[in-house]
Amino acid sequence: MTVDLTGITSKAAIHQLFKEKLGFEEWYGPSWDAFWDSIIAIVEMPPVLTLTNWEEFAEHCPRDMEILRQVMQDYAVEMAPKRIVLA
Template sequence: MVIIDVASVASEDELHRLLQREFDFPDFYGRNWAAFWDAVSGLVFIPEQVRFVGWKSLAERVPDGAMILTDCLDRYRDRYRPGLRVEYR
């Protein structure tokens, strides 16, 4: 399981930097949602369980980013990893 604390994230750029570090995305990661999709769907292995803590703060500070992230992870689960469990706390 990977636990990612997003409570202090205040921008999409910060969110992408955190995701890059926590999911071990390559140095050339573009820090945008198209690059996120490319990374999770073909470049890195996402663990079977991912827990985001501080989600309420992220959703308040970076609502579009929080929404897009959940959409991307739902799509990833539907297409590639039906057993993926993602928690937003």
């Protein structure tokens, strides 16, 4: 599965996109803890989630991009062979 991050320039926007594209629960809010809980235990994630056009988000939200990269690393360990990748 591929999620295009074109035009995503805020933490709220990326979490809303994830909620819509990955089918997160209605209660899902814009936090990395909720994201982690959702991808680990709540929704069925695809074998590979590819995030494209992420550079604009990284430019506007460097701290959140750093957190996302850490989540991706932790996810690869916790849920192997599933993974989240940047393309």
